[in-house]
Amino acid sequence: xxxxxxxxxxxxxxxxxxxxxxxxxxxxxxxxxxxxxxxxxxxxxxxxxxxxxxxxxxxxxxxxxxxxxxxxxxxxxxxxxxxxxxxxxxxxxxxxxxxxxxxxxxxxxxxxxxxxxxxxxxxxxxxxxxxxxxxxxxxxxxxxxxxxxxxxxxxxxxxxxxxxxxxxx
Amino acid sequence: xxxxxxxxxxxxxxxxxxxxxxxxxxxxxxxxxxxxxxxxxxxxxxxxxxxxxxxxxxxxxxxxxxxxxxxxxxxxxxxxxxxxxxxxxxxxxxxxxxxxxxxxxxxxxxxxxxxxxxxxxxxxxxxxxxxxxxxxxxxxxxxxxxxxxxxxxxxxxxxxxxxxxxxxxxxxxxxxxxxxxxxxxxxxxxxxxxxxxxxxxxxxxxxxxxxxxxxxxxxxxxxxxxxxxxxxxxxxxxxxxxxxxxxxxxxxxxxxxxxxxxxxxxxxxxxxxxxxxxxxxxxxxxxxxxxxxxxxxxxxxxxxxxxxxxxxxxxxxxxxxxxxxxxxxxxxxxxxxxxxxxxxxxxxxxxxxxxxxxxxxxxxxxxxxxxxxxxxxxxxxxxxxxxxxxxxxxxxxxxxxxxxxxxxxxxxxxxxxxxxxxxxxxxxxxxxxxxxxxxx
Numbered sequence: 001x002x003x004x005x006x007x008x009x010x011x012x013x014x015x016x017x018x019x020x021x022x023x024x025x026x027x028x029x030x031x032x033x034x035x036x037x038x039x040x041x042x043x044x045x046x047x048x049x050x051x052x053x054x055x056x057x058x059x060x061x062x063x064x065x066x067x068x069x070x071x072x073x074x075x076x077x078x079x080x081x082x083x084x085x086x087x088x089x090x091x092x093x094x095x096x097x098x099x100x101x102x103x104x105x106x107x108x109x110x111x112x113x114x115x116x117x118x119x120x121x122x123x124x125x126x127x128x129x130x131x132x133x134x135x136x137x138x139x140x141x142x143x144x145x146x147x148x149x150x151x152x153x154x155x156x157x158x159x160x161x162x163x164x165x166x167x168x169x
Numbered sequence: 170x171x172x173x174x175x176x177x178x179x180x181x182x183x184x185x186x187x188x189x190x191x192x193x194x195x196x197x198x199x200x201x202x203x204x205x206x207x208x209x210x211x212x213x214x215x216x217x218x219x220x221x222x223x224x225x226x227x228x229x230x231x232x233x234x235x236x237x238x239x240x241x242x243x244x245x246x247x248x249x250x251x252x253x254x255x256x257x258x259x260x261x262x263x264x265x266x267x268x269x270x271x272x273x274x275x276x277x278x279x280x281x282x283x284x285x286x287x288x289x290x291x292x293x294x295x296x297x298x299x300x301x302x303x304x305x306x307x308x309x310x311x312x313x314x315x316x317x318x319x320x321x322x323x324x325x326x327x328x329x330x331x332x333x334x335x336x337x338x339x340x341x342x343x344x345x346x347x348x349x350x351x352x353x354x355x356x357x358x359x360x361x362x363x364x365x366x367x368x369x370x371x372x373x374x375x376x377x378x379x380x381x382x383x384x385x386x387x388x389x390x391x392x393x394x395x396x397x398x399x400x401x402x403x404x405x406x407x408x409x410x411x412x413x414x415x416x417x418x419x420x421x422x423x424x425x426x427x428x429x430x431x432x433x434x435x436x437x438x439x440x441x442x443x444x445x446x447x448x449x450x451x452x453x454x455x456x457x458x459x460x461x462x463x464x465x466x467x468x469x470x471x472x473x474x475x476x477x478x479x480x481x482x483x484x485x486x487x488x489x490x491x492x493x494x495x496x497x498x499x500x501x502x503x504x505x506x507x508x509x510x511x512x513x514x515x516x517x518x519x520x521x522x523x524x525x526x527x528x529x530x531x532x533x534x535x536x537x538x539x540x541x542x543x544x545x546x547x548x549x550x551x552x553x554x555x556x557x558x559x560x561x562x563x564x565x566x567x568x569x570x571x572x573x574x575x576x577x578x579x580x581x582x583x584x585x586x587x588x589x590x591x592x593x594x595x596x597x598x599x600x601x602x603x604x605x606x607x608x609x
Contacts, residue, residue: 104512104526104555105379105602106425107482107489109400110438110445110466113422117443136399137422137440141377146351148573
């Protein structure tokens with residue numbers, strides 16, 4: 001019942017929030033963004049909302065070139081994600097791993113999978129149920145920054161934890 | 170459907186022209202070597218229209234033949250306006266002196282007739298300086314909508330006679346057609362003739378699709394799609410455009426598929442728990458066999474033409490490098506030892522070379538090496554070149570070139586295995602991940 005209430009309350013905020021969601025892949029695109037009509041982002045003032053998770057907890061971690069080890073900052077972000085997920089058991093997550101464009105397509109798919117898996121493993125080690133988390137790699141297919149400079153590449157080498165309200169739960 | 174237009178090939182048996190290649194003088198021949206070569210001058214006057222209504226198609230066929238030959242970089246056409254003689258009757262004797270005078274070493278003549286939707290094309294190749302015919306005349310019959318294929322067949326025959334190697338013009342390329350900016354790129358599978366003609370889309374752009382690969386007979390295409398929300402390997406029937414997912418196990422990703430040379434199984438990467446290894450799957454039974462078991466990334470597998478070995482990339486040494494192992498798995502031998510990272514190896518259809526992508530000092534290269542890793546040669550250099558595919562005769566490599574920056578776009582390029590003749594492939598819009606079909 002709690003989930004339903006949340007879904008109804010957050011629908012109004014969906015259209016506005018979707019425009020500012022840096023993780024979305026563009027209008028009409030639903031490649032694992034998990035922002036379906038029933039989930040909604042909610043208000044970041046609500047600590048149980050997706051918007052709060054994205055803005056206050058932090059939905060993404062960044063990686064060094066060709067690396068999939070979490071940085072200290074990345075580790076702290078994932079620990080905070082784990083806490084939030086433990087406190088908000090009605091959400092499930094897909095962790096999207098991404099790479100920058102400096103690499104061959106297949107290798108970057110595998111590298112993105114490693115990055116997503118690094119986040120997943122830490123979440124599970126903190127007690128988040130493994131059946132709440134899936135991973136997917138987009139390799140270099142979905143950059144968020146499009147310049148061919150390190151400033152953009154650094155933002156693209158990422159793992160993003162994308163939440164969905166688990167209505168079946 | 171055009172791509173399955175039936176072609177009947179027959180040898181012209183008109184006795185007077187059936188001379189063997191002349192033994193006098195130097196035979197007409199391009200020896201393809203890695204040195205600089207002077208393209209061979211030749212003439213292909215418009216084929217003779219032998220029936221009402223075959224005027225335009227006669228001209229069109231001649232132009233496609235010329236485009237094929239010119240595109241190799243091995244031939245140079247003597248333009249029609251320089252000709253001092255014309256071919257008005259396919260059966261009449263050739264005035265060799267007139268073609269010698271314009272320095273055409275080779276002369277290609279032909280005749281075209283149309284009856285209802287049936288098209289017949291016949292041609293002969295002459296060694297102008299020897300004053301003889303090169304090989305026998307050939308005749309192709311088919312439907313009129315297959316006229317480009319017949320032109321490619323003629324060009325393949327001319328190429329084979331003059332170079333002594335198989336041609337590659339009657340072939341197709343499947344690739345990923347791309348539109349839109351880098352951060353919202355739309356991708357769909359497309360198939361076209363090797364020269365960009367007869368484009369047909371095989372999927373819509375609702376899901377990301379990657380790296381299509383032809384079956385050994387060109388009837389099916391393997392590719393990776395995000396249709397299920399997760400990257401999975403699909404197989405698509407080119408004729409019916411029907412597709413099915415090959416590997417869809419929850420919690421895993423599959424990608425980088427390639428057919429075995431017998432077309433019965435697929436080798437691909439499967440990722441589980443963040444670790445990517447190689448698997449072989451029998452298409453009929455769906456049975457999967459694990460080929461590698463390491464914590465490193467193993468991907469981009471490609472069979473040797475005899476099916477006995479697989480070349481692939483792995484970062485087990487710390488960086489991406491190329492390895493060869495038995496097709497059944499087991500111990501792998503590293504073959505790349507130069508500076509930089511090596512990926513996307515593809516075994517040549519001749520079996521003698523492996524093409525690859527190399528990254529070094531911020532640049533990307535397409536290169537080739539022998540199958541033991543020796544004699545590495547880089548053929549290209551740019552901001553981002555990747556994903557080589559071989560022409561059916563192992564002479565030409567097509568690949569993806571992406572330009573840098575916010576407006577960067579992907580396009581297809583081809584280069585001769587010697588490193589000569591680098592040029593863009595004409596396609597409509599952007600494109601990536603080309604895969605060349607076998608000769609049709």
